[in-house]
Amino acid sequence: MKSTFPFESTFQLGLNWIQEAGSLIMTSIEQPRNIEKKGIIDLVTDADKASESLLLERILHQFPHHSVLSEECGCIAGQSAHQWILDPIDGTTNYSRRLPFFCISMGYQVDHQTQFGIVYAPAIHQLYYAKLGFGAFRNRSQIHTSSTTVLQDAFLTTGFPYTLHSTEQHNNMPLFSYFSSHALAVRRLGSAALDLCYVAEGIFDGYWEISLQPWDFVAGQLLVQEAGGIVSAFSGESLPLAKSSIIASNHAIFPAMKEIIQQLC
Numbered sequence: 001m002k003s004t005f006p007f008e009s010t011f012q013l014g015l016n017w018i019q020e021a022g023s024l025i026m027t028s029i030e031q032p033r034n035i036e037k038k039g040i041i042d043l044v045t046d047a048d049k050a051s052e053s054l055l056l057e058r059i060l061h062q063f064p065h066h067s068v069l070s071e072e073c074g075c076i077a078g079q080s081a082h083q084w085i086l087d088p089i090d091g092t093t094n095y096s097r098r099l100p101f102f103c104i105s106m107g108y109q110v111d112h113q114t115q116f117g118i119v120y121a122p123a124i125h126q127l128y129y130a131k132l133g134f135g136a137f138r139n140r141s142q143i144h145t146s147s148t149t150v151l152q153d154a155f156l157t158t159g160f161p162y163t164l165h166s167t168e169q170h171n172n173m174p175l176f177s178y179f180s181s182h183a184l185a186v187r188r189l190g191s192a193a194l195d196l197c198y199v200a201e202g203i204f205d206g207y208w209e210i211s212l213q214p215w216d217f218v219a220g221q222l223l224v225q226e227a228g229g230i231v232s233a234f235s236g237e238s239l240p241l242a243k244s245s246i247i248a249s250n251h252a253i254f255p256a257m258k259e260i261i262q263q264l265c
Contacts, residue, residue, distance in 0.1 A: 005131050010063075010108065011116045015129065017058045018106050021051045022122030025089060029098060029123070045096055048072055051088035051104060059084055069241075071215045081111045085241075087215040090119075091191030100124050105193040107218030112241065117219030119193045128197040130219075130226040136200050145229035145250040146202035151260075154183045154205040154253050157195045161211045172210050174264045179208075182260075196220025199248045200227035206249030206257050208234075214241050224248045234261050 005011065025047045052072045059068060060076070067078035070086040084106065089095050091102030100123035107117045119128040128143075130136040136143050148154050156179050160172050180186045187204070189195060192212055198204045200223040221231045221239060231248040233239055236258055239246060245265075247257050 005116075005134055007108065007110070007115050007131075011118075011129075011131060013058075013062060014106055014108060014116065014118055015127075017055055018104050018118050018120045019122075019127070020058070021054050021088065021104050022120045024054055025051050025095070025104075026122045029095065045089070045092060047095065048089045048092055052086065055084075055086055055088060055104075055106070069214060071213065083109045085109065085215050085218040087193060090193040090216060091189075094190045099190070101189045101191050101194055103191055103193050103197075105215060105219045107215075107222065109218070109241075114218055114222045117222040119197050119219050119223065121191075121194060121197075126197070128200070128223055130200075130223040132222065132226070134226070136223045136227040138197070138201055143201040143223075143227050145200060145224065145227045146205045147252075148205040148250065149252040151183055151253055151256045154249075155203070156183050156186045157198065157204045157207045158186060158188055159190065159192055159195065159209045159212075160188070161209075175208060175261060178260060178264060192216040193220045196224055196231075196248055199229060199250075200224045202227075202250075206247070206253055208245075208247050208257065208261060210245045211243055212246055213243055217244070217246055221246075221248070230254045232258070234258070234265055 028047055049072060052070055065079040066082040068076040068084045087105040089102055090105050095102040103119050103121040105119050108115050116131045128138050192209055195207045197220055199207050224231050229250050234245045249257055
């Protein structure tokens with residue numbers, strides 16, 4: 001472990017901003033929603049846009065030369081090697097129905113390396129964060145991946161792509177069926193960022209999902225890795241900052257998950 005985190009002041013600002021955005025979306029959760037569709041089952045609400053606007057305003061006011069990659073606005077190019085990757089609400093469908101498994105995800109990269117990741121689930125008061133080389137934490141308590149060693153005992157989680165209704169490509173059902181009958185259980189919570197946090201905390205032993213975007217996984221990826229786990233593309237290679245199908249687990253069951261996924265995909 002390093003003795004001093006070089007981006008501590010930026011990290012502290014990120015913590016403040018993500019909690020501010022969390023308070024904003026919680027003040028309006030009981031109000032009528034303005035819901036739009038980006039796809040057949042891909043929703044965006046007024047709260048997503050409000051959260052994103054707050055975070056963009058805070059970041060670009062403090063760091064006008066930084067770039068931002070965010071779900072709703074896309075990429076805002078900057079003039080430095082510093083980039084923020086944001087999901088203003090991950091789990092929008094859950095949020096729109098007041099199911100509390102939603103969060104805000106924030107990753108911060110310098111020269112394409114993630115320096116810190118923060119995931120905040122305001123409805124359930126869970127604040128996850130990791131700093132490169134400093135471990136992973138939930139509400140200031142350090143967390144670690146599970147000690148489960150065999151797939152039969154593994155508690156797994158997954159998600160389904162927003163193209164599920166419109167194309168058979170990237171169909172997750174063969175994997176869902178296999179793991180449901182060969183592992184302890186499989187759950188679907190509806191938030192990729194929280195799924196990764198729960199792998200980091202050892203609640204879930206493993207996670208896989210097809211066709212995630214960077215704002216879904218950048219913060220959670222660092223959390224899993226800093227908690228002692230492993231995250232990769234289905235190929236086993238490192239994740240690019242692009243749409244990816246991912247595996248995340250502890251080191252013990254990762255080889256079995258990867259082998260099965262490669263056989264069935």
